[in-house]
Amino acid sequence: MKNLKPGREVVVAGVGLHPFGRFRDKPLANLALDSVIAALKDAAVAWKDIQVAYFGHVYYEGMSFGETSLSKLGLTGIPIINVENACSSGSTAFWQAYWGISSGVFDIALAFGAEKVPGGPVSVTSEDSPDRYIGGDHMMAGYALRSRRYMEETGATPAALAQVTVKARQNASLNPYAHRKDTYTIEEVLNSRMIADPLTLFQCCPTSEGASAAVLCAKEALTSYHIDPKRSVNVVAAALTSGSYNGHGSDHSAFSPYRTEPAALQAYEMSGLGPEDVDLVQVHDAATIGELQQLEALHLIPYGEAWAATIEGRTSLNGDIPTNTDGGLLAMGHPFGATGVRMIHETVTQLRNEAGDRQVPNARVGVAECSGAGDVTTVHILTK
Amino acid sequence: MSSSIDDTRLIICNEEEVQGALVGFKCSDCNVVVFGPATFCQSCTSDNLITITFDSVGSLYSYTEVKVPPHGWPGEVPYILAEVELPEGPHVLAELIDIHHEDIQIGMALKLALIPVEYGTTGSTKIVYKWRPFQTSELN
Numbered sequence: 001m002k003n004l005k006p007g008r009e010v011v012v013a014g015v016g017l018h019p020f021g022r023f024r025d026k027p028l029a030n031l032a033l034d035s036v037i038a039a040l041k042d043a044a045v046a047w048k049d050i051q052v053a054y055f056g057h058v059y060y061e062g063m064s065f066g067e068t069s070l071s072k073l074g075l076t077g078i079p080i081i082n083v084e085n086a087c088s089s090g091s092t093a094f095w096q097a098y099w100g101i102s103s104g105v106f107d108i109a110l111a112f113g114a115e116k117v118p119g120g121p122v123s124v125t126s127e128d129s130p131d132r133y134i135g136g137d138h139m140m141a142g143y144a145l146r147s148r149r150y151m152e153e154t155g156a157t158p159a160a161l162a163q164v165t166v167k168a169r170q171n172a173s174l175n176p177y178a179h180r181k182d183t184y185t186i187e188e189v190l191n192s193r194m195i196a197d198p199l200t201l202f203q204c205c206p207t208s209e210g211a212s213a214a215v216l217c218a219k220e221a222l223t224s225y226h227i228d229p230k231r232s233v234n235v236v237a238a239a240l241t242s243g244s245y246n247g248h249g250s251d252h253s254a255f256s257p258y259r260t261e262p263a264a265l266q267a268y269e270m271s272g273l274g275p276e277d278v279d280l281v282q283v284h285d286a287a288t289i290g291e292l293q294q295l296e297a298l299h300l301i302p303y304g305e306a307w308a309a310t311i312e313g314r315t316s317l318n319g320d321i322p323t324n325t326d327g328g329l330l331a332m333g334h335p336f337g338a339t340g341v342r343m344i345h346e347t348v349t350q351l352r353n354e355a356g357d358r359q360v361p362n363a364r365v366g367v368a369e370c371s372g373a374g375d376v377t378t379v380h381i382l383t384k
Numbered sequence: 385m386s387s388s389i390d391d392t393r394l395i396i397c398n399e400e401e402v403q404g405a406l407v408g409f410k411c412s413d414c415n416v417v418v419f420g421p422a423t424f425c426q427s428c429t430s431d432n433l434i435t436i437t438f439d440s441v442g443s444l445y446s447y448t449e450v451k452v453p454p455h456g457w458p459g460e461v462p463y464i465l466a467e468v469e470l471p472e473g474p475h476v477l478a479e480l481i482d483i484h485h486e487d488i489q490i491g492m493a494l495k496l497a498l499i500p501v502e503y504g505t506t507g508s509t510k511i512v513y514k515w516r517p518f519q520t521s522e523l524n
């Protein structure tokens with residue numbers, strides 16, 4: 001693994017979010033634009049000042065969709081790059097924006113993501129793939145296999161899995177941007193429709209529509225763009241990894257079945273921070289089991305203990321590891337391209353102490369982790 | 385005669401289409417074993433690979449009863465999806481058949497089963513691999 005050497009310091013100057021949910025009469029480009037305009041306004045930066053833009057999305061909406069969306073703001077001729085990296089598309093766009101600035105090529109960049117995900121089960125392969133006949137290509141069935149194995153090896157209970165959703169809904173009920181804001185009890189979560197046992201409907205994230213955006217800037221260039229340094233948030237680590245062979249191929253193991261651990265180790269090394277410094281975290285909870293496994297892979301909780309920590313309330317807003325403070329994928333919903341930058345939005349909002357009723361007290365270090373098919377994993381660390 | 389759903393993962397060994405084997409590669413440089421198609425070693429990137437066939441019996445690593453199937457699933461619903469660990473190392477996902485849900489136990493021995501399925505809308509069939517319980521009486 002190559003050690004990442006940051007060049008210039010990079011900050012998030014502004015963030016914007018279009019609410020997540022279903023907006024059938026609103027074109028995707030308009031969702032994206034709303035989030036971009038919000039981020040520009042938040043940073044108090046003019047569109048004509050942006051030097052490069054990265055757009056995360058997965059479902060085909062027509063060629064060069066990033067260009068099509070942004071053209072409505074005026075044609076400024078800057079490089080605009082469309083990024084597809086599965087569920088990590090948005091966070092990959094953010095990663096690219098970070099390195100574009102850190103390396104000294106650009107001073108100020110836009111990272112944004114938008115998606116309208118169709119309803120129903122999500123598969124990775126195309127419709128005519130042999131996997132459709134073999135039955136193995138089913139995102140939530142994969143999470144169910146991980147759940148079963150995790151329960152087998154750790155003694156985790158169905159109630160512990162369900163508590164992840166209960167907590168996510170509580171956080172989302174305090175977040176006006178969330179797709180699902182109504183709260184549930186553990187029993188209600190367990191009694192919702194079975195998707196792939198042990199995962200019930202409320203333990204699987206809704207596929208949603210939404211958009212998110214962030215303006216990044218070189219710290220040394222803040223004054224030349226008249227950006228308020230007091231509201232800017234430091235990006236101190238940006239790591240991105242893909243798969244490595246584990247000896248099994250298909251992997252639904254109890255511990256770290258994603259590539260999160262190597263990405264996390266890179267990010268901790270790059271930032272000089274460790275798990276003990278983290279005040280809050282956003283992780284990829286496409287299903288309840290995902291949150292437990294990601295918390296462990298990030299070394300925030302020892303392997304095999306995240307389910308018990310969840311029952312004890314340690315991952316709640318008032319716990320010692322507040323997790324998915326905006327509701328996460330489970331309650332925000334998961335518009336693939338928008339999710340990664342949505343996590344950045346929440347982290348920035350918390351670190352600025354602007355999260356209102358769901359504010360984590362004294363939050364100074366936030367982690368955002370996003371995983372996608374192809375074992376793509378991003379880990380970003382932000383500080384105030 | 386029907387063909388394998390994917391001959392980079394399953395080869396059919398006899399005319400009656402009831403015998404076959406999962407196939408993959410072993411790396412001559414690092415000895416890593418991979419199920420399914422490969423041109424380069426997944427672990428060390430070598431192209432020095434030799435084709436191998438796998439043992440037809442593995443152990444159940446994890447499973448789930450799928451109540452909401454993926455788009456295009458041609459079989460019955462619900463179905464049991466099993467992840468099986470082969471003695472050689474790789475894990476193979478496929479449907480688990482001929483068992484009641486309450487009789488499933490992680491670690492149990494499962495044997496490869498070759499089942500014809502209707503393929504596409506043209507009325508043709510392909511042979512798909514599934515798992516079924518392995519009876520020790522099958523040992524000879």
Ligand SMILES: [Zn+2]
Pocket residue numbers: 411412413414415416425426427428429430
């Ligand atoms: Zn090798």
